[in-house]
Amino acid sequence: MLTLQEVEHIAILARLELSAEEKERFRRQLSAILEYAARLQELDTSGIPPTSSVLPPRSVLRPDAVEPGLSVEELLKNAPRSENGQFRVPPVLGLE
Amino acid sequence: MTDYEAVIGLETHIQLNTKTKIFCSCKADSWSDAPNTNICPVCSGLPGVLPVPNKAAIEKGMLLAAAMHAEIQPLSYFDRKNYFYPDLPKGYQISQYDMPLARGGYMQLPLPDGSVRQVSIHKLHIEEDAGKTKNENGLRLIDFNRCGVPLIEMVTGPDLRSADEAAQYLTRLRQLLRWLGVSEADMEKAHLRCDANVSIRPKGAAYLNPKTEIKNVNSIEAVREAVGKEIERQIREVEAGHKIEAWTLEWDEDAGVLRKMRSKETEADYRYFREPDLLPVRIHEEWKQKVLSKLPELPLERRNRFINQYGLPEYDADILTGDRSLSEYFETAVKTYSGDPKRVSNWLMNDVLRMLNESGLTADQLKLTPQFLAEIIKLVDAGTINNNTGKNLLEKVQQTGRPPAKLVEEEGLARVSDDSAIRSVCQEVLAESPKEVESYKSGKVTLIGWFVGQVMKKMRGKADPNIARKILEELLG
Numbered sequence: 001m002l003t004l005q006e007v008e009h010i011a012i013l014a015r016l017e018l019s020a021e022e023k024e025r026f027r028r029q030l031s032a033i034l035e036y037a038a039r040l041q042e043l044d045t046s047g048i049p050p051t052s053s054v055l056p057p058r059s060v061l062r063p064d065a066v067e068p069g070l071s072v073e074e075l076l077k078n079a080p081r082s083e084n085g086q087f088r089v090p091p092v093l094g095l096e
Numbered sequence: 097m098t099d100y101e102a103v104i105g106l107e108t109h110i111q112l113n114t115k116t117k118i119f120c121s122c123k124a125d126s127w128s129d130a131p132n133t134n135i136c137p138v139c140s141g142l143p144g145v146l147p148v149p150n151k152a153a154i155e156k157g158m159l160l161a162a163a164m165h166a167e168i169q170p171l172s173y174f175d176r177k178n179y180f181y182p183d184l185p186k187g188y189q190i191s192q193y194d195m196p197l198a199r200g201g202y203m204q205l206p207l208p209d210g211s212v213r214q215v216s217i218h219k220l221h222i223e224e225d226a227g228k229t230k231n232e233n234g235l236r237l238i239d240f241n242r243c244g245v246p247l248i249e250m251v252t253g254p255d256l257r258s259a260d261e262a263a264q265y266l267t268r269l270r271q272l273l274r275w276l277g278v279s280e281a282d283m284e285k286a287h288l289r290c291d292a293n294v295s296i297r298p299k300g301a302a303y304l305n306p307k308t309e310i311k312n313v314n315s316i317e318a319v320r321e322a323v324g325k326e327i328e329r330q331i332r333e334v335e336a337g338h339k340i341e342a343w344t345l346e347w348d349e350d351a352g353v354l355r356k357m358r359s360k361e362t363e364a365d366y367r368y369f370r371e372p373d374l375l376p377v378r379i380h381e382e383w384k385q386k387v388l389s390k391l392p393e394l395p396l397e398r399r400n401r402f403i404n405q406y407g408l409p410e411y412d413a414d415i416l417t418g419d420r421s422l423s424e425y426f427e428t429a430v431k432t433y434s435g436d437p438k439r440v441s442n443w444l445m446n447d448v449l450r451m452l453n454e455s456g457l458t459a460d461q462l463k464l465t466p467q468f469l470a471e472i473i474k475l476v477d478a479g480t481i482n483n484n485t486g487k488n489l490l491e492k493v494q495q496t497g498r499p500p501a502k503l504v505e506e507e508g509l510a511r512v513s514d515d516s517a518i519r520s521v522c523q524e525v526l527a528e529s530p531k532e533v534e535s536y537k538s539g540k541v542t543l544i545g546w547f548v549g550q551v552m553k554k555m556r557g558k559a560d561p562n563i564a565r566k567i568l569e570e571l572l573g
Binding site for chain 1: 114115116120121122123130131132133134135136137139140148149150151152153154171173178179180182229230232235236237238239240365370375376377378379
């Protein structure tokens, strides 16, 4: 089981403010997910080389040529708040 | 009292000067653009998009790696570095972690006392820049223009020993970046950013003490000042019997003080993992050779060659290799001139450099080509024109772009060494200045310089001043 401190630490990394009830609920849910994933540890992988990517080892690259992107209006369309063509955000939790 | 030495490592972030961002085709340089105008679904972190690496960014990274004597890796991977901050729209930065573009490497940093400090780098990796957070009238505003601009991160080993050395490393790095043409390296525009790790230890000790990290030092002067102050602070603390704690400090440039910051995430908190949206970077030998064939002679190598090959003083060699086009200008001029290279260096450093500074041009943009410069020096050497005329001729050639010999001919600038012509002007000057003649005759012989000046003035600088002086002395004697 994850400790309450571990849940609080993860919450801070995601800049989430959790209630006591939420912390307890997420502790149970996150622990269940981790335990499920931990079942992979039961497999015997001693004969298999470590693999960090299943993608083919070749590059796909792009030429350095400018193409038009989004307009400011399009970009800010879904922003909860904006000001002077910019996103307006609240102070950041945890690091301020 | 113990003698201390500083142990400094620099973490540098270099913005590459590609036309487009690293994973999308948005314009990379937004210096003069309005906020959020160079953005697209990829760099603003919209769901369902796929990043594709910019070939030019990888190639510029390869050039820098080779110039830092680092080993370019045939296979490297992109990784996600997870942290939550409003200027990072995806919630992670695409970076490289355990399989970087290049490993190892060093710079041979020349020090003022003539010795060389080998500054190592552990690795060189490529990553994307974040956006900008601005505080405007109490509002926190976010501009995504900078999101996805290609960056190279290089971290030096704990190899620098003073605030001055740290500043010199940055100066040499900036020179190298511009020389290679991989970055504009303008620190004011944040093309080159730096954090400094600082610790102290008794001089000559081999171990490392806990270090502090200084963030936000964004000019070479700021690095010198901030690192210097932190070394002094640590010595005071240790002398007072206190321990140095591994703080993160922020340099406040306006106040000139270091402030303690809240600690950031630890390495594990970044939860690095392979970027699943990107293929690895595979650099095969053929591509590498093609890119590296464009690698020029490096500034420090050229500096040393100028000292050895042309017998230049270190000071001259340093200045002439400060900029790649200036160094090429010098070599072309020396070849055309085929006389003493130091003489070309003098003309360059006194007059051409001033011209460059005043006009803001680079050496390769001058209408006064290196061939024309060599020609002017030759005209002076041959006595066809005197030194002053030569200097004025530099300006005239720069203005008109016409060959010096033609200008001399057309404007009658050739030096007058004809005795009788000079003699008659000398007589004229003496006749017009009875008072000065009287003073001279009553013993004020230093007036001879003034008489020569008058003659030169009347002859618009074309007389041979030595001949004028001789004739004047004879007439006055």
